[in-house]
Amino acid sequence: MAKAKIGLYVLLFSCFFQPVVGGVQASEYTPLMQWTEEQYGTTVSKFDEEHKNLFRFVNQLHRSIVESRERSIVKHNLDALVSYVVEHFRSEEEMMQSKGFEGYEAHKRSHDKFVETCVNLQEQFAGKYSKTGT
Ligand SMILES: [Fe+2]
Numbered sequence: 451m452a453k454a455k456i457g458l459y460v461l462l463f464s465c466f467f468q469p470v471v472g473g474v475q476a477s478e479y480t481p482l483m484q485w486t487e488e489q490y491g492t493t494v495s496k497f498d499e500e501h502k503n504l505f506r507f508v509n510q511l512h513r514s515i516v517e518s519r520e521r522s523i524v525k526h527n528l529d530a531l532v533s534y535v536v537e538h539f540r541s542e543e544e545m546m547q548s549k550g551f552e553g554y555e556a557h558k559r560s561h562d563k564f565v566e567t568c569v570n571l572q573e574q575f576a577g578k579y580s581k582t583g584t
Pocket residue numbers: 451497501538542
């Protein structure tokens with residue numbers, strides 16, 4: 451999922467450039483990320499389904515940005531994505547612990563760092579637009 455994580459970072463940062471990338475018509479929208487078995491399949495159907503959901507949240511946010519939706523909608527989609535990321539990570543961590551996965555601690559730190567980045571971006575996004583009132 452390394453490519454997926456990079457895509458998430460790009461998307462999260464792009465929230466700040468919404469006016470620059472905006473203006474795409476709804477009919478022209480191309481999803482930012484598409485789940486495929488060969489690229490992202492894990493052999494664990496529960497996580498494959500969660501990753502597909504994650505991609506849907508990513509694309510929902512991306513679409514609201516490129517179509518220049520109101521910032522409140524972008525914020526809603528950003529919050530929804532981050533909430534799902536947190537939920538998904540918790541699900542993965544529970545599975546790793548129950549299976550005694552030896553790389554658990556390192557993976558948990560990676561999750562925690564990513565969530566921290568997400569939360570910082572949420573705060574920056576909310577702060578930026580509450581100051582300007584736009
Ligand atoms: Fe995952």
